[in-house]
Amino acid sequence: xxxxxxxPSGPMATKWSKHKQDSKLINPKxxxxxxVLVVGSGLAGSSAAATLSELGYKVKCFCFQxxxxxxxxxxxxxxxxxxxxxxxxGDSVHRLFYDTVKGGDFxxxxxxxxxxxxxxxxxxxxxxxxxxPFAREYGGMLANRSFGGAQVSRTFYARGQTGQQLLLGAYSxxxxxxxxxxxQMFPRTEMLDLVTVxxxxxxxxxxxxxxxxxxxHAGDAVLLCTGGYGNVFYLSTNAMGCNVxxxxxxxxKGAFFANPCYTQIHPTCIPVSGDYQSKLTLMSESLRNDGxxxxxxxxxxxxxxxxxxxxxxxxxxxxxxYPSFGNLAPRDISSRAAKEACDDGRGxxxxxxxxxxxxxxxIGQFGAKTIAERYxxxxxxxxxxxxxxxxxxxxxxxxxxxxxxxxxxxxxxLMSNLPGLHVLGEANFSDHGANRLGASALxxxxxDGYFVIPTTIANYLVNQKPGSITTEHPExxxxxxxCTAQTKRFLNIKGKRSVDxxxxxxxxxxxxxxxxARTKEGLTxxxxxxxxxxxxxxxxxxxxxxxxxxxxxxxxxxxxxxxxEFAELLCLDARHREESCGGxxxxxxxxxxxxxxxxxxxxxxxxAWEYTGNFSQPTLNKEPLTFEEVHLAVRSxx
Amino acid sequence: MSQLNLHLKVWRQxxxxxxxxxxxxxxxxxxxxxxxxxxxxxxxxxxxxxEDPVAFDHDCREGICGMCSMQINGVPxxxxxATTTCQLHMRKFRxxxxxxxxxxxxxxxxxxxxxxxxxxxxxxxxxxxxxxxxRTGAPQDANxxxxxxxxxxxxxxxxxxxxxxxxxxxxxxxxAMLFVSAKAGQLNSLPQGQPEKDRRTLGMVRQMxxxxxxxxxxxxxxxxxxxxxxxVRWITKLNxxxxxxxxxxxxxxxxxxxxxxx
Numbered sequence: 001x002x003x004x005x006x007x008p009s010g011p012m013a014t015k016w017s018k019h020k021q022d023s024k025l026i027n028p029k030x031x032x033x034x035x036v037l038v039v040g041s042g043l044a045g046s047s048a049a050a051t052l053s054e055l056g057y058k059v060k061c062f063c064f065q066x067x068x069x070x071x072x073x074x075x076x077x078x079x080x081x082x083x084x085x086x087x088x089x090g091d092s093v094h095r096l097f098y099d100t101v102k103g104g105d106f107x108x109x110x111x112x113x114x115x116x117x118x119x120x121x122x123x124x125x126x127x128x129x130x131x132x133p134f135a136r137e138y139g140g141m142l143a144n145r146s147f148g149g150a151q152v153s154r155t156f157y158a159r160g161q162t163g164q165q166l167l168l169g170a171y172s173x174x175x176x177x178x179x180x181x182x183x184q185m186f187p188r189t190e191m192l193d194l195v196t197v198x199x200x201x202x203x204x205x206x207x208x209x210x211x212x213x214x215x216x217h218a219g220d221a222v223l224l225c226t227g228g229y230g231n232v233f234y235l236s237t238n239a240m241g242c243n244v245x246x247x248x249x250x251x252x253k254g255a256f257f258a259n260p261c262y263t264q265i266h267p268t269c270i271p272v273s274g275d276y277q278s279k280l281t282l283m284s285e286s287l288r289n290d291g292x293x294x295x296x297x298x299x300x301x302x303x304x305x306x307x308x309x310x311x312x313x314x315x316x317x318x319x320x321x322y323p324s325f326g327n328l329a330p331r332d333i334s335s336r337a338a339k340e341a342c343d344d345g346r347g348x349x350x351x352x353x354x355x356x357x358x359x360x361x362x363i364g365q366f367g368a369k370t371i372a373e374r375y376x377x378x379x380x381x382x383x384x385x386x387x388x389x390x391x392x393x394x395x396x397x398x399x400x401x402x403x404x405x406x407x408x409x410x411x412x413x414l415m416s417n418l419p420g421l422h423v424l425g426e427a428n429f430s431d432h433g434a435n436r437l438g439a440s441a442l443x444x445x446x447x448d449g450y451f452v453i454p455t456t457i458a459n460y461l462v463n464q465k466p467g468s469i470t471t472e473h474p475e476x477x478x479x480x481x482x483c484t485a486q487t488k489r490f491l492n493i494k495g496k497r498s499v500d501x502x503x504x505x506x507x508x509x510x511x512x513x514x515x516x517a518r519t520k521e522g523l524t525x526x527x528x529x530x531x532x533x534x535x536x537x538x539x540x541x542x543x544x545x546x547x548x549x550x551x552x553x554x555x556x557x558x559x560x561x562x563x564x565e566f567a568e569l570l571c572l573d574a575r576h577r578e579e580s581c582g583g584x585x586x587x588x589x590x591x592x593x594x595x596x597x598x599x600x601x602x603x604x605x606x607x608a609w610e611y612t613g614n615f616s617q618p619t620l621n622k623e624p625l626t627f628e629e630v631h632l633a634v635r636s637x638x
Numbered sequence: 639m640s641q642l643n644l645h646l647k648v649w650r651q652x653x654x655x656x657x658x659x660x661x662x663x664x665x666x667x668x669x670x671x672x673x674x675x676x677x678x679x680x681x682x683x684x685x686x687x688x689e690d691p692v693a694f695d696h697d698c699r700e701g702i703c704g705m706c707s708m709q710i711n712g713v714p715x716x717x718x719x720a721t722t723t724c725q726l727h728m729r730k731f732r733x734x735x736x737x738x739x740x741x742x743x744x745x746x747x748x749x750x751x752x753x754x755x756x757x758x759x760x761x762x763x764x765x766x767x768x769x770x771x772x773r774t775g776a777p778q779d780a781n782x783x784x785x786x787x788x789x790x791x792x793x794x795x796x797x798x799x800x801x802x803x804x805x806x807x808x809x810x811x812x813x814a815m816l817f818v819s820a821k822a823g824q825l826n827s828l829p830q831g832q833p834e835k836d837r838r839t840l841g842m843v844r845q846m847x848x849x850x851x852x853x854x855x856x857x858x859x860x861x862x863x864x865x866x867x868x869x870v871r872w873i874t875k876l877n878x879x880x881x882x883x884x885x886x887x888x889x890x891x892x893x894x895x896x897x898x899x900x
Contacts, residue, residue, distance in 0.1 A: 045717065049772075050774070051774040053818060054774060065697055065703070065706075066695060066756070066758070067758070067761050067801065068761070069703075069704070069761075070697055070698075070703040070704060070705050071696070071704070074698065074702050074703050075698045075702050084780070084781075122775070124780045125777040126774060126775070126777055127780075128769050128777065128780040128783065129770065129772045129776070129777035129778075129830060130769070130772060130830070131770050131793070131798050131825045131828050131830045131831055133790050133791075133793040133794040133823065133824065133828070134780075134790070135790070136785055136786070136787050136790040136791075136793075138786070138787045139784065140784025140785050140786050140787070140790075141781050141784060142781055147694055154859070158794060158797070159794060159798075161702060162799075163702075164702055164798075164800070165794075165797055168797065171764075172764065172769035172770070173769065173772075173774070175761070175764045175765040175768060175769050176765075176769040178765050179765040179766065185761075187758065187761070201715065210756075233671055237700075237706055239697040239698040239699065239703060240696060240697055240698075240699060241697050260884055273670045274668050274670055274671070276671050276678070276679055277671075278667055278672070278673050278674065278675050278678055278699060279699045282700070375698060380720070381700065381725065382703065384701075384718070384726075384727060385672075385725070385727065387727070387729055397729060406700060430780060431844045450774045450775075451774070453773070453776070475746050496686075498686070500678070500682065501682075542685055544685055544687075544688070544689075544691065545690060549652070549653070550693055550751040550754060552691070553685070553691060553873065566874075569794055576795045583846050607799075616663060626687060
């Protein structure tokens with residue numbers, strides 16, 4: 001099937017303004033007749049729901065947490081990029097655009113990235129107007145800091161909790177609209193399936209996580225703002241509830257899943273300490289502004305107290321390998337470099353899977369007080385988890401799964417190949433290519449929700465008759481029956497193993513074979529083992545309790561069942577992409593110095609997978625990536 | 639890493655039915671585990687014995703989403719200062735300890751199951767005025783509105799609130815004043831929040847009362863329990879803002895319908 005990305009014609013710099021001009025309008029009286037279903041209440045979901053309601057659409061918004069404010073955007077620490085050039089350091093929309101395309105290892109769609117860079121400046125204005133308390137200088141102007149993959153300071157931040165402050169801003173806008181009656185909010189409600197009618201997305205089926213009731217909701221369009229699939233690895237920096245269910249269920253109804261193999265491993269997380277561990281905790285990338293990453297030069301020194309290792313016995317490997325970006329090399333590159341150091345036997349801490357992030361020099365230069373002002377809450381968090389003080393000895397860090405660049409395929413209007421189904425934020429595939437730069441996820445979530453979808457959704461809705469499909473339609477009944485049957489099936493298995501034990505096993509397998517470095521052989525092994533594990537899951541999982549009441553085990557079972565299917569697509573995509581780019585590193589494809597070797601001739605496309613009814617044999621559709629503005633080059637940070 | 643042998647007394651309750659404490663032995667708990675990871679281990683064992691696992695709220699497990707909410711040995715989020723339940727680690731306990739685990743208790747936070755509670759009252763309070771009425775796309779350039787560092791930092795202190803409800807659980811009156819004052823105070827102290835200051839204050843306070851939270855009697859248990867160390871000075875500010883707004887309201891200077899409450 002050919003994929004039409006609907007990229008506007010004309011020069012890159014004017015595509016978005018031209019598209020806004022050319023987009024359809026719906027008059028205010030008619031907007032009220034349209035219902036839009038927004039699934040997820042993170043940055044993308046809350047901002048979209050609030051803004052669509054401001055425009056006059058009727059909005060229903062769903063989240064599985066007990067409050068919209070708890071969506072996992074809340075946990076983003078470091079910051080949000082915007083091409084404001086407040087620092088007069090030469091930043092511009094074009095430079096942010098270029099950095100993002102390059103940072104994504106030339107695997108993103110240029111036109112989407114340019115639009116993202118353009119609206120980045122509006123996001124900051126919007127958030128400040130809502131009362132988001134960004135860090136400021138004494139003169140009252142907004143402060144900035146640097147982030148990986150950029151040589152300018154364009155990152156706005158609010159202590160170490162930029163995500164919480166931006167989400168509270170979007171949540172306050174959402175509350176304003178809930179109070180005004182434009183948005184109906186459904187907390188503790190999980191989407192179980194997408195309902196399509198004649199190929200169009202016209203509704204969802206949900207489960208009320210308190211009463212257990214399975215319900216239908218009809219709408220004129222559906223927006224999935226449901227985040228990424230990082231929890232397929234079990235251990236990740238994602239929240240425990242993050243899942244692939246909404247996007248996977250949409251995929252099974254026909255939506256193409258693009259580039260699932262682009263997964264981001266964040267270089268600075270607290271290392272794993274035991275097999276009881278439920279999640280990994282991120283230490284913001286902003287720490288790399290002042291922290292220096294090193295391991296001992298000599299493997300024999302690894303067991304020593306870091307104080308006892310003299311300066312000339314330390315290998316500041318990022319500064320050595322990437323002198324122009326140093327400790328601020330992009331995430332994929334920093335992560336792999338840490339893995340290489342540990343594979344080389346020079347890792348520190350339990351199990352030898354850790355590297356030092358050292359603040360001694362910064363503390364000496366600026367004083368502990370200044371460092372505490374910048375990162376105090378992160379240092380506190382580190383101490384709570386590890387029992388060690390980073391003021392006194394270097395932090396130990398190791399890469400962990402953090403973000404997923406792949407997601408449902410969307411066109412320039414953020415609409416998937418299923419008409420009416422729109423996908424925003426981390427859940428779509430479009431803006432970050434094969435690797436996301438730091439402080440760009442918040443930017444994309446809010447760009448999609450505040451500024452893109454409010455314009456582009458009308459291009460779909462204008463041709464729809466509002467309210468023409470109701471929950472009386474047989475497709476809803478069918479979907480409800482399927483969901484009810486799945487619940488019954490889970491409860492009747494009464495096997496021997498817990499849901500978590502299956503999730504752990506799947507996660508370890510995927511991390512081992514489809515993590516920081518991948519090989520054809522390893523991926524093939526994973527692809528052989530996943531169906532067997534899935535089979536065992538459906539024979540031997542133990543889901544206690546009933547479907548008629550709060551049942552967290554049942555919720556988890558549904559999510560893990562979908563991860564079991566999705567994991568296969570993840571590995572298939574990783575095996576088919578015979579090149580290394582960004583977060584996808586195939587050991588067979590590298591330069592002699594260990595850098596990723598891209599193959600533009602054969603793989604300069606987005607891989608959009610189509611469900612065929614057989615998980616092992618999806619159909620590959622390709623959207624060729626053409627670069628008008630950016631010159632394809634080897635991505636170098638040396 | 640060492641292992642702890644613990645004894646738990648865990649609150650079990652189904653919806654509106656009466657609850658009770660269940661005695662659960664928790665041997666061989668790694669001291670590096672977080673409190674919630676200890677509960678995961680306990681649940682795994684309950685499931686393998688065919689028993690009902692303990693339901694509890696949790697999500698981010700990094701101390702920011704505000705979803706976890708356990709009263710541990712009578713203290714919201716347990717014994718460690720400025721720490722949520724998910725960030726509390728078992729090295730803070732000793733082998734042989736008996737640990738009491740309860741939900742946050744307040745009339746306005748009904749128990750759903752075991753340790754899960756309904757905190758939607760907090761959402762409704764914020765819907766009653768916890769925002770700046772600004773449309774997407776309307777604002778001026780962000781730096782056109784200078785805000786002094788002290789003011790911005792102070793607003794940020796209030797904005798750190800994660801909406802967990804520990805302040806309510808710690809208060810003998812189940813008052814929500816620390817939460818409401820932090821939420822109102824962030825916006826009331828910023829220039830963006832000035833035009834709606836009175837209606838925001840009245841709306842949020844009236845909704846708080848309607849939800850059945852108790853009155854503040856200045857015991858400051860809330861501040862001591864707050865995982866983000868929100869200061870009670872915000873309560874002082876809210877009282878001041880409320881007094882001004884209420885007087886203006888009484889003299890008809892605040893539009894009646896503006897409050898969003900009654």
